[in-house]
Amino acid sequence: MFSLAVFWHRLLGALLLPPILNLLPIIAGAMLIRRWQHAGRLLLAFGVALTYLLSIPQTAIWLAQGVERYPPIRPADLAAVDAIAVLGGGKRPAPEFGGNAPSSDTLTRLRYAAYLARHSGKPVLVTGGAPLGGEAEGKMMARVLRDDYGIRARWMEDMSDTTLENARLSAVMLKADGATRVALVSQGWHLARAVPFFQRQGLQVLPAPTGFIRYEGPAFQRYLPSGKAMEECHALLREYIGLLYYRMRPGT
Incomplete structure (x- = not known):
């Protein structure tokens, strides 16, 4: 909506x-x-x-x-969590796929969440609504996880419009199943804002950053x-x- x-x-x-x-x-x-x-x-x-x-x-x-305040985690760190929560980061029309596809930010998050899920066996929550209309990001994310990575999301939150609502609505779903410890997947720069939102919902949060701002090559290229x-x-x-x-x- x-x-x-x-x-x-x-x-x-x-x-x-x-x-x-x-x-x-x-x-x-x-x-x-x-x-x-x-x-x-x-x-x-x-x-x-x-x-x-x-x-x-x-x-x-x-x-x-x-804003990139959290270091990368190891898959072994996930032993103490109950779930992996992935935040939506946008979508794009994709006529070549016959519908919507994840934006580059969302795709980066989904790929990393799939990687963590495979190495830990932990269930996945996807969260994201449709603040500008059309298909909800949560539904699209669940579909991409299933079709492209072979992982079925246990929880799908598709009514949130903001990161704050991601946290509030996701916490309700997670707590209903007794999941209070989550690995939170998003870009490193986004987690500085997202982690406190989830913590204020009574969840224990393991920040799982991805998509770090990094550049290779000679130093002078950083000024081009x-x-x-x-x-x-x-x-x-x-x-x-x-x-x-x-x-x-x-x-x-």
């Missing part, structure tokens, strides 16, 4: 994140430069510099250091702009905004 709240959050986020974030000073500088040349040039230079910084791998690495780095900077800045939002919001 379409969520108006999620839509407004995304609209507000778009104004606070690149590319609009770095376009605004460029536009303002272009408008001011005829009347106030010095101020206009400063704004233009600031916008260009910001565009460069938010398009290079090194900035993504710096930003990731503040790339589309991948732009995407990662956008995701990381969005996560910082999310952390700030929930820190200021009472009752979460």
Whole structure:
């Protein structure tokens, strides 16, 4: 079901994140430069510099250091948990498959959850609704786990619109079956926000991060702009905004 709240959050986020974030000073500088040349040039230079910084791998690495708080786990660490919970991270229309397919973030999470499930034998919970309409992520995730990885999700939560709701609704399902210790799978940068939500529902959480922000090759390449780095900077800045939002919001 379409969520108006999620839509407004995304609209507000778009104004606070690149590319609009770095376009605004460029536009303002272009408008001011005829009347106030010095101020206009400063704004233009600031916008260009910001565009460069938010398009290079090194900035993504710096930003990731503040939110990738949990180290990788070993499959053996799962002996103490009751379940593996996988958070949805988006979907995309996939006409080649005749329906929806996981976004790159969701696919990374599902692949890692399948890996952990195979090595531990622990049951899997998938969680994700449809905040912008269409098929719920939880249903799609369960289907992909079954068809592509041969693993059937024991629990499927498909009504949540946010990470906070992922935690609340998933906890109800897990506790009903006596599962209170979970390995929580998501990108490393996302778990900084997600883990406390699940803990506040009375669950013991083993963070199981995947999709770390990493780059190979010569160091100078980290200063060359790339589309991948732009995407990662956008995701990381969005996560910082999310952390700030929930820190200021009472009752979460």
